[in-house]
Amino acid sequence: MGDMSVVGNGVHDQDSAFGEGGRRRSCWYEEEIEQDLRWSFALNSILHTGCSQYQDIVLLDTKPFGKALVIDGKLQSAEIDEFIYHESLVHPALLHHPNPKTVFIMGGGEGSTARETFRHKSIQSVVMCDIDEEVVDFCRSHLIVNKEAFCDPRLRLIISDARLELESRNDQFDVIIGDLADPIEGGPCYQLYTKSFYEGTVRPKLNPGGIFVTQAGPAGALSHTEVFSCIYNTLRQVFKYVVPYSAHVPSYADIWGWVMASDSPFTADAGELDRRIKLRMKGENMYLDGETFSASSTLSKVVRKSLAKETQVYTEGTAKFIHGHGTVQKAALQS
Incomplete structure (x- = not known):
């Protein structure tokens, strides 16, 4: 925004x-x-x-x-509508993974991404790495809806740069989630959308069959060329299977986009996603089910054409900004 x-x-x-x-x-x-x-x-x-x-x-x-x-x-x-964003960010990747146990959240200081992750019964540990301790403390104090997530013993909260933290770790993860601020000029996050980061840091830190998902900015008919199409094309250069999807978030005044990527194919259809939601998750989603994800990943004609023609790769020297x-x-x- x-x-x-x-x-x-x-x-x-x-x-x-x-x-x-x-x-x-x-x-x-x-x-x-x-x-x-x-x-x-x-x-x-x-x-x-x-x-x-x-x-x-x-x-x-x-x-x-x-x-x-x-x-x-x-x-x-x-x-009122954060559930649309956070369910869309978290659940497609966790549901497409056969048995997600370990998750790394880049950013996520608000706590909502961790909250949704812990709704999956198989989760054993979550590392949430946010660079700004004051934002985390602010959200922990004022966003009561995420209090349980912050107190969950499976959560390890680290205040650090996500890139440095991932590069310094010896372990790998089933799912890595990019709940980062939008890439803005002069901001702290734009380097975490680059090909070098995806290729040299994210991909090696995924377990076999692991999935990476990131928020990818506005994805409307007029706004998707800001960064969404470029982030999608960048991930296509790194991973074998890449799925872009989007949803309308009323408070954002636009369609919003996410991109999910893996070296293993995404094979779960709408019926299988619904089955996994019922068996593997606690509570009921407000927004996302199998049919909704199928619709979300069916982009409009104008967006599909742009993504197919996109040639720019996101690098430190050719960064695009919101x-x-x-x-x-x-x-x-x-x-």
């Missing part, structure tokens, strides 16, 4: 926060998705703000989407 401002007391420089007669209407969250396109919605309040050495952190209470976590001016997840530079306009947060 893009830059953030919150309309507080007074009149915003472009949008008035007051109705007729000078009466205040509401406080608003605003994010610049593209240069000429902004997305905004009303707030009940600004619950918490913080700043680490890496990122600005804001927790908002929004009127349409409930509590929303914003990092570096970019909406990460919202209470629009915006992720700076919170702090002055606008004062009320």
Whole structure:
């Protein structure tokens, strides 16, 4: 997503926060998705703000989407619909794997990815590696829905750079999940979307039959060429089998994309995925089942054509970025 401002007391420089007669209407969250396109919605309040050495952190209470976590001016997840993102990120890879026991989460400081991972009965250990301790502590304190995940004895939380952590380890994993921030210019994560990282670090750390999955940015008819098609093509250069898929996330104001990759074929059809959900998972998914995944991995014609024609490979020297530079306009947060 893009830059953030919150309309507080007074009149915003472009949008008035007051109705007729000078009466205040509401406080608003605003994010610049593209240069000429902004997305905004009303707030009940600004619950918490913080700043680490890496990122600005804001927790908002929004009127349409409930509590929303914003990092570096970019909406990460919202209470009402985060299940769409996290179920889509976690469960396809874990369900396609025959018996996932060990998982490495890159990023994931919010705790929701670990929460969904622990719903799989076979999981024995999860390593969650996030570079920003203050973000992790902030989420652990304020996102009550993930409290049990943070307290699960199978979780090993490591504060470090995910690349360095993976490279330094001697063990391998059944599934590696990239729950990373969007690649933004000047941000800390874009090198974790490169061919050299996938080829030299991720692939060697997967057990035989292992699966890698990553969030891959906007995947709409107009937005998929930002980074989604490039990330997909990059993974195709490294893994034998690569599956792109997408879903509409209302609070993101767009279709969102993920890419799943492995050197073993993905053979489970919709019926088999439903069977595995019933046998292998605790609780009921709100969003994902076999038919939903089949639909999610059937991309629109315009996106399929773009992915088939994509030639760019994501490298440190040819990186593509999501629009915006992720700076919170702090002055606008004062009320």
